[in-house]
Amino acid sequence: MSESENKDLLEALNSVKEVNVGDVVKGEVLAFDENKQVIVGIEGTGVEGVVPARELGVKADELEDKVSVGDMLDLVVISKIGSDKEGGSFLLSQRRLQARKVWDDIEKKFENGETITAPVTQVVKGGLVVDAGVRGFIPASMISDRYVEDLNQYKGQELKLQIVEIEPSENRLILSHKEAAKEEREAQRKEAMDKLTVGETVEGKVARLTNFGAFIDLGGVDGLVHVSEISYDHVNKPSDVLKVGQDVKVKVLDVDEEHGRISLSIKQTLPQPWDEVGEKIAEGDVLDGTVKRLTSFGAFVEVMPGVEGLVHISQISHKHIATPNEVLEPGQEVKVKVLSVDPAAHRLALSIKALQEKPAAEKSAPKKNNNNAKKVEIPEEETGFTLGDIIGDELKDQK
Template structure:
């Protein structure tokens, strides 16, 4: 027989710390070097495995088409996403493409070994990179919200952010709406943080749904009856002042002539009396 040697790096396609597990196994190998001096062959099982993998990769790429769906199995999870085996090649679902809702880690939604259907977002065969999407196969949260709710409905939500002008509330479908500071209470509110806190669960009324801008206006005070304003006491009505009218006396023309005639007669009589005394 001829002695042959397989370097540790040529046993398989990945690093193996303990090679004792291969003792007694039969491996298909390729001759990569001949040592005439030592009359020994240098073999590689890795080369054979890589050739087999390349055949699988080429076959897998035939089924990879952008914007088409494909089935795969979750192989491993990282902080930035999930790697999915597509039958010979791995694709990556970035954490932002796993769910429409915000998640802290892919493990919040996925587990190793999960079989799922994904959509191919981008593919580069030369670089052997495939970007996959999972959330794209489900309804967008805003569209789902519009289907389930209408203006005037009262729904449950959770305060997720507080700003000077209002509070953002996350609703059941995962969408967020704004409660303007003027819609928090019937009483004057200086800052939303004076009345609310992040994480608080509450009921809100849908004031407006704007599909074009994907905005939702909410109200907290709208879920409560409006307080009645105290009635103002009616002031007693003052009696209207009487108008005093002044009218000049009206003299008839005959009265005027008679009075003037009487005065002249009196003067003439007085003159005649004085002449007789002289």
């Protein structure tokens, strides 16, 4: 062998790269072995390596459909198998190289405070598993800023995620959807509120119930129906008449964008009880009723859902009583006679004593002069009755 040939051989041998675990190399597909592995020639080394189907991210029976002889693959060296350099072989992986690139990308985003998006692939005890190119985990406490009862609703969803913790060497990636969920809900809330108009009737779903009312989901934003706006009939607890998940129609009473509050009414979407009074109640009718409230001047008796009439103290009993609660109590069932009815003014005058037998002998009460006139309680709310209606016979007694 000439000197020049020796020199060329020496240079060729020196140009052969040494292969180490962790190196990123290029491999040319040479063949497929009986173990469903790809045999590759590692570029610039003169040695071969094997790539199992799982390290290509494909099923063994699909290997030859996904890879062809002559293809050049980017690979990472996992380990060395064999002892001599010429006959030595290396275990290589394409999947782990791709994962390494994903980890590098995620680490950069973590350092820059950026978010990532990933689909939820699995619901497990304590949280959600996502595919971010590598396996990521969202603890249940980081899924939303509100309690989530059923995590299965997230399966298959693409979520915007913050990177909480990352450790590639341990394949550890902890993510959070809490802040993104809050932002999404705020955007939905603003969009939904912008569409609402005071006075309109919309459809919603009962989201949750409290002692003071019901929160209705209007599609991105919740509004409150106060317990007093649920029904024209008296409601002790919202749960007595409503159920979570129930579809309801509500009227928009107020939209406070500054504080994010929406006031709603269910009862104002229903027929007004007083609209039917003129057809159903007439002077002289005898009705069954329930004592709702007692005042110093009489008792308010409900005769239809949402319709109350006044039994003046002078119409409660033939006997003299100082206060209505001497003979009546809230919740008591009574029969009443209709003395007068004025649906337009929401006024219904009733009598209990008109249905009672009048005592055989009644002593007339002594007349009182104006100096000893009784104090009369004026109701704070609108009852539909005038001061004269409330004072009743007491004005006659003073003549």
